[in-house]
Amino acid sequence: MGFGTRSAAFSxxxxxAVNALSGKKLAIILxxxxxxxxxxxxxxxxxxxxxxxTNNTQQITLSPDPKGEVFGQGQTRITLLVPKTAPxxxxxxxxxIRNGALLALQDFGQNTIQLVxxxxxxxxxxxxxxxxxxxxxxxxxxxxxLFSSSVSAASGIAVPxxxxxxxxxxxxxVARRGVYLLSYTxxxxxxxxxNYALSLGxxxxxxxxxxxxxxxxxxxxxxxxxxxxGANINITKYELSGPGIETAVREAAVAITAADAIYIPEGGxxxxxxxxxxxxxxxxxxxxxxxxxxxxxxxxxxxxxxEGALYTGRDITNFNAFASRYQTTYNTQPGVFAALxxxxxxxxxxxxxxxxxxxxxxxxxxxxxxxxxxINGIFRFKAxxxxxxxxxxxxxxxxxxxxxxxxxxxxxxx
Numbered sequence: 001m002g003f004g005t006r007s008a009a010f011s012x013x014x015x016x017a018v019n020a021l022s023g024k025k026l027a028i029i030l031x032x033x034x035x036x037x038x039x040x041x042x043x044x045x046x047x048x049x050x051x052x053x054t055n056n057t058q059q060i061t062l063s064p065d066p067k068g069e070v071f072g073q074g075q076t077r078i079t080l081l082v083p084k085t086a087p088x089x090x091x092x093x094x095x096x097i098r099n100g101a102l103l104a105l106q107d108f109g110q111n112t113i114q115l116v117x118x119x120x121x122x123x124x125x126x127x128x129x130x131x132x133x134x135x136x137x138x139x140x141x142x143x144x145x146l147f148s149s150s151v152s153a154a155s156g157i158a159v160p161x162x163x164x165x166x167x168x169x170x171x172x173x174v175a176r177r178g179v180y181l182l183s184y185t186x187x188x189x190x191x192x193x194x195n196y197a198l199s200l201g202x203x204x205x206x207x208x209x210x211x212x213x214x215x216x217x218x219x220x221x222x223x224x225x226x227x228x229x230g231a232n233i234n235i236t237k238y239e240l241s242g243p244g245i246e247t248a249v250r251e252a253a254v255a256i257t258a259a260d261a262i263y264i265p266e267g268g269x270x271x272x273x274x275x276x277x278x279x280x281x282x283x284x285x286x287x288x289x290x291x292x293x294x295x296x297x298x299x300x301x302x303x304x305x306x307e308g309a310l311y312t313g314r315d316i317t318n319f320n321a322f323a324s325r326y327q328t329t330y331n332t333q334p335g336v337f338a339a340l341x342x343x344x345x346x347x348x349x350x351x352x353x354x355x356x357x358x359x360x361x362x363x364x365x366x367x368x369x370x371x372x373x374x375i376n377g378i379f380r381f382k383a384x385x386x387x388x389x390x391x392x393x394x395x396x397x398x399x400x401x402x403x404x405x406x407x408x409x410x411x412x413x414x
Contacts, residue, residue, distance in 0.1 A: 060138045060139075060140060061138050062075075062077055062137070062138035063136065063137045063138055066079075066114075066116045066133075066134075066137040066138075066139075067116075067118065067133060067137070068116045068117050068118040068119070068130075069116070069117040070114065070115070070116050070117075071102060071105055071114070071115045071117070072105050072109055072110050072111070072112075072113050072114045072115050073110065073111055073114065074109060074110070074111055074112040074113035074114050074352075075114070075357075076112065076113050076114070076140050076352050076357040077113070077114045077116060077137065077138050077139045077140060078113045078114070078115055078116070078139060078140060078141050078142075078143060078345075078348055079115075079116045079117075079118060079130070079131075079134035079137075079139040079141075079142050079143070080097070080098070080101055080115060080116070080117045080118070080143045080144055080341075080344075080345075081118050081120050081127055081130055081131065081134075081142060081143070081144035081145040081146075081150070081154065082094035082097050082098055082117065082118075082119065082120065082144050082145065082146060083119070083120050083121060083122035083145065083146055083147070083150075084098070084117075084119040084120075084121075085119055085121050085122075086120070086121055086122025086123075087122070090122045090146065090147075093146065093337050094119075094146065096334060096335055096337040096338040096341060097144070097146070097168065097337050097338070097340065097341035097344075098117060098341065099326065099329070099330050099334070099338055099341065100326070100334065100337070100338035100339060100340065100341030100342035100343075100345075101115065101117075101143070101341040101342065101344060101345040102115075103322075103325065103326065103329065103342055104341070104342045104343070104344075104345035104346045104349065105345055105349075107346070108345070108346050108349040108350060108353075109345055109346075109348070109349035112349045112352055112353055113345075113348065113349055113352060115345065116134065116137070116139065118130040118133065118134065120144070120145045120146075120150050120154075122146075122147060122150070123150070124147075124149040124150050124152070124153035124154075125153065126150075127145045127147075127150035127151075127153050127154040128150075128153040128154055128156065128157055130154070131153075131154040131157040131158050131163075132157050134158075134163075135157060135158065135161045135163060139163065140163065140357055140360075140361070141163055141164045141165070141166065141348060141360075141361050142154065142158050142163055142164070142165045142166070142167075143165075143166050143167075143344045143345065143348065144165075144166075144167055144168055145167060145168070145169075146167075146168045146169060147169060148169040148171035148173070148174045150169075151165070151167045151169045151171075151174040151179065151181075152174045154167075155167075155174065155176075155178075155179045158178075158179075159176075159178045159179065164178055164179075164180070164361035164366065165178065165179045165180065166180050166182055166344055166347065166348070167179065167180070167181055167182065167183075168181070168182060168183050168337070168340060168344075169181055169183060170183040170184060170185050170186065171213075172185055172187065172217075172384075172385075172386050175384060175385030175386045176384060176385045177363060177383055177384065177385055178385070179385050180366065180381045180385050180386075180387065181385060181386055181387055182340055182343065182344055182347075182379070182387055183340065183387070184294055184314070184336075184387075184389060185386060185387070186214055186217045186218055186221075186265075186293075187217060187218075187220075187221050188386075188387075188388065188389060188391070189265070189293050189294045189312050189391065190217075190218050190221040190222065190225075190265065190293070191221060191225065192312045192391045192393070193263070193265075193291055193292070193293060193310070193311070193312045193393070194221070194222065194225050194229075194231075194263075195225075196310065196312075196393050196405055197261055197263075197289065197291055197310070198225075198229050198231060200289065202231075202260050202261040202289055203230065203231045203232060203260065204231070204232045204234075204258055204259045204260045204261070205222075205231060205232070205233045205234075205259060205260070205261045205262075205263055205291070206233075206234045206235075206236065206252065206255065206256045206259035206261070206262050206263070207219075207222055207233060207234070207235045207236070207262075207263040207264075207265075208236050208238060208248060208252070208262070208263070208264045208266075208274050209235055209236070209237055209238075209265070209266075210237070210238060210239075210240055210266050210270075211237040211238060211239050211240075211244075212240070215237060218265055219235055222235065222263075234252075234255055234256075234259070236248050236251060236252040236255075238274075240270075242273075245270065245273050245274060245277065246277060248274075249274060249277035249278055249281060250277075250281065252278075253278065253281040253282070253283055256278065256283055256288075257283065257284075259288055260287070260288060260289065261288060261289040261290070261291055262275075262278075262285075262288050262289070262290050262291065263291040263292075264290065264291070264292060265292060265293035265295060266293075266295060267292075267293070267295030267296050267297065267298040267299050268295075268298050268299065269299075271290070271292060271296070271299055271306065271309075272299070272300075272303040272305065272306060275290065275303065275305035275306065276303065276305060279305060285305060289308075289309075289310065290305070290306065290308070290309035290310070291309070291310050291311065292309055292310065292311030292312070293311060293312055294311070294312050294313050294314065294391070296311040296312075296313070296401075297313065297336070299311075301396045301399045301400060301401070302399055306396050307396055307397070307398075307399075308395065308396060308397070309395070309396045310393055310394070310395050310396075310404070311393070311394055311396075311401065312391050312392070312393055312394075313391065313392055313393075313394050313401065314336065314339075314376040314377060314389070314391065314392070314407075315376055315377025315378070315390055315391070315392050315406075315407035316376070316392075317377070317406075317407075318375055318377075319339060319375055319376060322334070322338075322339060322342065322375045326338055336376065339374070339375040339376045340376070342374070342375055343372075343374035343375055343376065343379075346374065347372060347374070348360065350372075351365055351366065363383070366381055367380070367381050367382065367383055368380065369411065370410075370411065371388075371410075371411050376389075377389065377390045377391075377392075377407045378390040378407070378408065378409065378410065378411065380411055388411070390407040390408040390409070390411075391407055392405060392406050392407040393405035
């Protein structure tokens with residue numbers, strides 16, 4: 001399908017970035033050309049020149065000294081909100097997003113955007129304050145924040161001000177037109193896994209779901225799918241604790257004998273714990289297909305019960321080249337959030353280069369049905385603010401995940 005053309009300058013920058021990532025002519029970062037026709041970004045002559053808002057007619061004026069870390073020499077200001085000083089692992093996630101974003105800025109946005117990075121501290125009030133600050137400073141769009149409460153609070157400032165947000169939360173309840181979620185959603189992950197299981201003829205599926213919000217989202221999708229596919233889906237809920245899992249396994253031991261597949265979307269040690277518990281309870285697992293989710297990136301496949309299991313995952317076809325460069329630059333291995341940070345800034349830079357600063361974040365541009373291609377595969381935004389992603393299916397073989405159903409390289413119906 002036709003994805004339009006790009007300016008020669010942008011094409012050259014993309015080629016340089018691709019070569020930097022891999023040393024070969026790998027068509028990765030934006031292999032589909034973002035589906036947009038080539039336009040020069042609006043030529044602004046000075047940092048304080050007025051710029052029309054993407055969503056209304058007010059004028060955006062760039063303040064000379066924005067607060068936060070400032071990178072790039074572009075005339076369009078973009079603010080990145082991340083929880084740099086939040087407790088727990090949030091700060092490390094923020095650092096991954098930041099590092100990925102800066103690599104993308106080097107590749108595509110150095111002369112297209114000025115990136116201002118602000119700390120939300122993982123708090124909704126701070127995210128709201130940082131967004132107000134970004135609007136006052138003349139940012140055209142907001143990338144981030146991470147947590148759903150922060151997205152909700154920040155969007156209350158950004159949307160009325162006509163600023164598009166591209167956030168990292170996977171809570172679809174905070175998404176809407178103008179507030180787009182770049183992250184992976186539990187709904188899309190569950191749909192991909194169940195559709196693949198149904199294609200294998202699995203019709204009696206027993207799901208173990210955590211007794212929390214995520215488990216509730218997964219249950220809703222399973223109920224919807226079972227009604228339309230003629231599948232019988234039984235669900236056992238468990239508390240996220242050792243005793244909670246043991247209780248759930250005992251309760252499911254009899255009912256699960258009729259199942260031809262066992263769905264355990266939770267990651268970490270939980271799949272192994274559930275399967276080991278079922279085995280101790282006398283459940284014969286040999287003829288039951290184990291199914292997992294994208295959360296299985298955190299699962300160690302050393303338990304024999306996991307051999308042959310299927311799970312969904314992001315498209316890592318192009319991730320290794322990115323990971324190598326990230327490792328060289330930051331002396332650590334990147335995770336999924338580093339790639340999301342990279343893709344977010346690549347996306348905004350490319351939209352601005354193609355559509356100009358005033359047209360880059362209009363719905364017709366950001367909701368392009370042909371979608372975009374990033375480090376983690378293809379994605380596109382829907383009118384409700386959620387993202388549709390091309391996911392792969394992997395099979396545990398010899399203690400490692402091997403692709404058995406590749407991620408799509410284009411969207412149907414585009």
